[in-house]
Amino acid sequence: MTLVGTYRSNTDVGVRTVIFASDDGGRQWYCKYEFGDFGEYAFQQGVGKGWGTNFGNAINSSIMVDDYKSLSFSLAKRIVNSPSSVDKEPKTLFKWSSDCDIVNITKESTAVVTTKNKHNLTTGNIIAIRSNNGYKKDSWYWLLNNDVSEKSSGNGLLFKVDVIDDYSFKLYEYVSSPDNNITCRHIHHINRVKDGWIIGTGEVYPNGWLLYMQMKEADTFAEKHAYDQFKVIRLNSSEQSVQRTLGLTLYDDKDSTIVYASDHDVLERGKVEMPVGRSETFERSSTGIFKGVLKNLDDISSFKVIYEAKEPAFFFKKLGSALVFSGQRGEFAVSFDNGDSWYQEQLDSPLIYYYGHNLNYYAISDYIIVFK
Numbered sequence: 001m002t003l004v005g006t007y008r009s010n011t012d013v014g015v016r017t018v019i020f021a022s023d024d025g026g027r028q029w030y031c032k033y034e035f036g037d038f039g040e041y042a043f044q045q046g047v048g049k050g051w052g053t054n055f056g057n058a059i060n061s062s063i064m065v066d067d068y069k070s071l072s073f074s075l076a077k078r079i080v081n082s083p084s085s086v087d088k089e090p091k092t093l094f095k096w097s098s099d100c101d102i103v104n105i106t107k108e109s110t111a112v113v114t115t116k117n118k119h120n121l122t123t124g125n126i127i128a129i130r131s132n133n134g135y136k137k138d139s140w141y142w143l144l145n146n147d148v149s150e151k152s153s154g155n156g157l158l159f160k161v162d163v164i165d166d167y168s169f170k171l172y173e174y175v176s177s178p179d180n181n182i183t184c185r186h187i188h189h190i191n192r193v194k195d196g197w198i199i200g201t202g203e204v205y206p207n208g209w210l211l212y213m214q215m216k217e218a219d220t221f222a223e224k225h226a227y228d229q230f231k232v233i234r235l236n237s238s239e240q241s242v243q244r245t246l247g248l249t250l251y252d253d254k255d256s257t258i259v260y261a262s263d264h265d266v267l268e269r270g271k272v273e274m275p276v277g278r279s280e281t282f283e284r285s286s287t288g289i290f291k292g293v294l295k296n297l298d299d300i301s302s303f304k305v306i307y308e309a310k311e312p313a314f315f316f317k318k319l320g321s322a323l324v325f326s327g328q329r330g331e332f333a334v335s336f337d338n339g340d341s342w343y344q345e346q347l348d349s350p351l352i353y354y355y356g357h358n359l360n361y362y363a364i365s366d367y368i369i370v371f372k
Contacts (some may be wrong), residue, residue, distance in 0.1 A: 004018070023224070029226070037314065037352055073101075074129070085239060087364060094181065101115065108273050112171070131146060145158065163238075186201065189247045212233045212235055247261045260290055262309075265287050287327075290306065323339060
């Protein structure tokens, strides 16, 4: 069984962030889990300037037969209710804003919606369009989603907005899972463990999650197919949890020990203990490789550093009996004793596969071809 996850960032491109599985060498792929889109982008680290413009297709209304009848529809903004330290298993998945009446929808290649009152939306927000009392079905009917609730996105038809001003916006397709309150920017890693896979996402809460996709059956003896049902369990829940990992392994010992590498440098880990009499204190960075136990996953401060990496992680995996780490600028470390000691080097570049090869090295079966 092989798993592949979407790494393409959905900050400014309409990307479906999905875990796919194949059991026939990649000839057929099955979607096993799809993440949602939060619709709000308070955390905007990196070089991308288009956060929130992860639209699908523009809504083309130029061929509509009827003109839109003013005030026939209203809109409601969707607010995602993520798991948190207060409620780790929320029964309510979404909240919806008060209705805002729609005065006009233009007939053009990208529909422009105008509202009666200020819509209070920002670019990237997610909305549902509902009919008002007295609406008589016409050619605009297909835009409607009248059945949204706290537990469902109704018929699944949602839209994203590109705000023009306080009263108008352009309308675009929403491409992520409509009914999942677990959201992310992209998938950071998929690590094989003895009975399944650990999946980690970016970026930070509420987009930094850890999932366990279980397959108890041994791949060598049990006939397990990619189209079978698999249990996918969310592991973390809180704002203070382990998050934005770039590689994680889960041991099958008494405490369910976890070792992970961090892709982030400024997560809050708790302040250091200063000498008696001092009031000023500070926090250490969150780069490095950390060790702790599963039951404490929602408290990042309980995980101890076992390798003091200077760089955020770019690669972390258990390869055979070794733990292998690479930072984003080529910091390299290997441990053969589960993290008790480390061999360290500085490479010219980070460990990454570019379309099956790395620079001028090609690995094919038992052979490595080097072009000098």
